Amino acid sequence: METQTIDILAFGAHPDDVELSAAGTLLKHKAAGFSIGIVDLTQGELGSRGDIHTRYEEAAASAEILGLTTRVNLKMPDGFFTHSEENLRLVIEQIRRFRPKIVLMNAFSDRHPDHGKGSRLVSEACFLAGLSKVKTFWEAHPQEHYRPPMVYHYIQDRLIEPDFVVDVTAYAEQKFEAIKAYKTQFWDPNSTEPQTPISGEEFFDFLKGRMSGMGRAIGAQYAEGFCVERTPGVENLFDLH
Known part of the structure; x- marks a missing residue:
């Protein structure tokens, strides 16, 4: 199996x-030559606007x-x-299929309960994926155990103090x-669909303001913030700025 x-x-x-929450960071690393992918846990079928068909499109x-x-959708039930x-x-x-060096996931807690649930689910799966006695298969072939070395949580609707930020200007x-x-x-x-917390004309002003606030700490116009599960290490102090 390839x-x-x-x-x-x-x-x-x-x-x-x-x-x-993290598209700027993905784009920056894509431009640097890294491969990027997304796994959606649900189809967003309980959203007040649109439907499954439009969400896939x-x-x-x-x-x-x-x-x-x-891009993969695991089709877990939205909300449940x-x-x-x-x-x-x-x-x-x-x-185990993609063996990423870095995993990004939802915020620890947020306005939407699915975000915190998804965060805990993926975090635990990252650990369990490294256990050789946890057996899984892909396309009828047994998978090798693998634990991602770096796991980070992006910041969503509720403001959380970031552990680090990425300049995405x-x-x-x-x-x-x-x-x-x-x-x-x-x-x-x-x-003519219902109004939601993200459907208003002012939402992009909020989003830009959030990114601007994150960027201010490092002298950048826009940044995205992330939280860590363990203390990160650096080879030397010049890797920090």
């Missing part, structure tokens, strides 16, 4: 979670803008997925383009 490795694999509870359009190597062995194994399969406009691929979810003056 293995396709991906350098950075980002998980999101819903399609658009990753784009809203929008996710595909966004993937094209981001230049993803892969649980921290079960079945769901853990679904995530473990993707980690050069990629902000492309990030916004990827987000706007989700046409049903964001501002559309002609839409």
Whole structure:
């Protein structure tokens, strides 16, 4: 069985979670020659706007803008997925399939309960994926155990103090383009669908303000923030700035 490795694999509870919080970081690393991919846990079928069909179309359009190597949807039930062995194994399969050096995932806690649930699910799966006695299969072949060396949580609606931030100024406009691929979810003056916390005209002002606030700490126009699960190490102090 041929293995396709991906350098950075980002998980999101819903399609658009990753784009809203970490697309700039993915784009920056893509430009540096790293491969990037997204795994959506659910289809976002309980969203107030759009439907499964449009969400898939929008996710595909966004993937094209981001230049993803892969995008996978695990089809867990939106709003009702649980921290079960079945769901853990679904995530473990993707980690072992792509063997990423870095895994990005939802915030520890957030306004939407799926974000915190998804965070805990993926975090535990990253650990279990490294246990040789946890057996999984892909395309009828046994998978080798593998634990990603770096695991980070992106920051979403609720402000969380970041452990580090990434300057994404050069990629902000492309990030916004990827987000706007989700046409049903964001501002559309002609839409007759219900208003949501992200569908208002002011939402992109909030998003830019959040990114600007993150960037201010490092003297950048825009940045994205991340939290760690363990203390990160550096080879020398000049790797920090």
